[in-house]
Amino acid sequence: MFGTGLLKGLGITLKHALDTFRDDSRGTPSRYQDSIVLDSKRRIIEQPIEQEGILTIQYPEEKRLLPERFRYIPMLIWDTETGEDRCTACGICAKVCPPQCIWIVRDIDANGRPVARPGEFFIDVAVCMSCSFCVEFCPFDAIKMNHDYELAAYDRYPQLVYDKAELTVPVEYYAALWPDQWAQEEELRRQAKEEERAKAEAKARAAAEKAARAAGEDEGAQPKRTKAELDALKEQAAAKAAARRSGNGEADSTAAATDEAEAKKARLEELKRKAAEAARKRKESEA
Numbered sequence: 208m209f210g211t212g213l214l215k216g217l218g219i220t221l222k223h224a225l226d227t228f229r230d231d232s233r234g235t236p237s238r239y240q241d242s243i244v245l246d247s248k249r250r251i252i253e254q255p256i257e258q259e260g261i262l263t264i265q266y267p268e269e270k271r272l273l274p275e276r277f278r279y280i281p282m283l284i285w286d287t288e289t290g291e292d293r294c295t296a297c298g299i300c301a302k303v304c305p306p307q308c309i310w311i312v313r314d315i316d317a318n319g320r321p322v323a324r325p326g327e328f329f330i331d332v333a334v335c336m337s338c339s340f341c342v343e344f345c346p347f348d349a350i351k352m353n354h355d356y357e358l359a360a361y362d363r364y365p366q367l368v369y370d371k372a373e374l375t376v377p378v379e380y381y382a383a384l385w386p387d388q389w390a391q392e393e394e395l396r397r398q399a400k401e402e403e404r405a406k407a408e409a410k411a412r413a414a415a416e417k418a419a420r421a422a423g424e425d426e427g428a429q430p431k432r433t434k435a436e437l438d439a440l441k442e443q444a445a446a447k448a449a450a451r452r453s454g455n456g457e458a459d460s461t462a463a464a465t466d467e468a469e470a471k472k473a474r475l476e477e478l479k480r481k482a483a484e485a486a487r488k489r490k491e492s493e494a
């Protein structure tokens with residue numbers, strides 16, 4: 208029938224209006240369940256899905272609880288542990304920023320040499336489109352997305368061009384806004400440190416083993432001799448060689464004498480045999 212949809216819609220609106228009064232008549236309306244009370248007027252409301260009645264809140268006194276992945280404009284992380292910016296002024300974020308709204312000035316030391324930290328860091332937040340590319344590409348976890356969306360100002364310049372001081376927040380602030388992501392990053396950082404430590408230990412162990420091996424080889428090796436010792440050894444060797452040579456001469460003469468005696472003996476035996484042969488022949492002829 209014509210108009211039933213309209214009536215149905217009005218009925219739902221009426222139900223929400225009545226639910227609102229009914230909900231408000233309770234001690235704690237459902238929209239304030241699990242809300243964070245900042246003071247008597249201000250609170251942060253979670254707005255659960257089962258909330259009854261009107262869905263509006265009394266902004267700016269009341270604000271919605273933002274999800275962790277909400278992002279607005281970037282913030283620079285100040286590492287309170289090291290007391291330094293995490294940013295190294297590498298410039299990658301400025302290169303990848305689609306609307307080119309990041310401008311970095313690298314810092315210099317006392318001698319005018321550039322150092323790996325930003326002297327200045329500007330973001331034109333009126334141009335930033337909250338894409339989070341700068342965060343995705345930063346190799347040092349130095350830039351993250353802030354949840355702060357209350358940036359209204361009367362003049363764009365200079366109020367909406369944020370400098371380093373305005374962009375910098377301590378790492379604890381980031382940890383509170385992004386607890387899950389921060390915990391994951393910390394775990395990865397811990398693992399990387401553990402791997403680095405294990406590698407350093409393995410390297411130190413290998414160096415110690417090499418040094419121990421070298422020391423062992425030195426102990427087993429002949430100690431180095433002085434020149435005088437070497438000369439003395441040479442003389443000893445020469446004396447031994449001479450003695451060996453003279454010993455060989457004696458042996459030669461003894462061998463020669465032995466050979467001569469043997470020859471004489473053989474000749475005598477031959478003469479004896481011939482004499483015996485001649486005597487036998489003579490006896491046979493006489494017989």
Ligand code: SF4
Nearest residue numbers: 294295297298300345
């Ligand atoms: S925020 Fe990250 S990417 Fe950008 S300059 Fe600093 S270290 Fe490099």
Ligand code: SF4
Nearest residue numbers: 304335336338339341
């Ligand atoms: S969030 Fe996107 S637009 Fe904004 S500064 Fe980062 S890269 Fe640029």
